[in-house]
Amino acid sequence: DAGITQSPRYKITETGRQVTLMCHQTWSHSYMFWYRQDLGHGLRLIYYSAAADITDKGEVPDGYVVSRSKTENFPLTLESATRSQTSVYFCASSPQTGGVNTGELFFGEGSRLTVL
């Protein structure tokens, strides 16, 4: 089906373990994003990508790594999970029209991560 899918939807891990959250979109949107959503905070940008092989840090990148070898995939890796990374993670994509980003984001359903 067309859209943006995240996996896993739920994940429980332990402190210090590596975790990878997957994101796949079928629209061939140029831009992709990873956000985290926590109580008391608005959505906060972790990393974004303007195109394949182009990534950059957002507001809260520490402890996270991303890659984008293909336009449709944008995995997020927590190299050594900490309790403070317990959160709901959202992947999003956005089209670029005529060289200008339109601003509208399309979100996945989220990955709820618990770090014990």
Place this chain on the structure above:
Amino acid sequence: SQKIEQNSEALNIQEGKTATLTCNYTNYSPAYLQWYRQDPGRGPVFLLLIRENEKEKRKERLKVTFDTTLKQSLFHITASQPADSATYLCVWGYAGNNRKLIWGLGTSLAVNP
């Protein structure tokens, strides 16, 4: 720093009435404001975008206004329905740069039958 403020108190209204949600911002006017809907356990869904040079935007039962003097956007849902119950997020954005979006915490709307 730039901030977006939405009413943290839940809004409860009767079915059929108009719901009005407020979004205030500090400091700089955005190039645009976006409104999203978020249901529990789901990702946000884009509803409307209004640019700095627009005063009003409509889409079906939805209407957004933008007042740069008041530094405020109002989001209206007319003829509200229980299915409109959700959290509504306001987002402040730079021109052509959606990696610097600033998200509000959202206002929860409950439409009672």
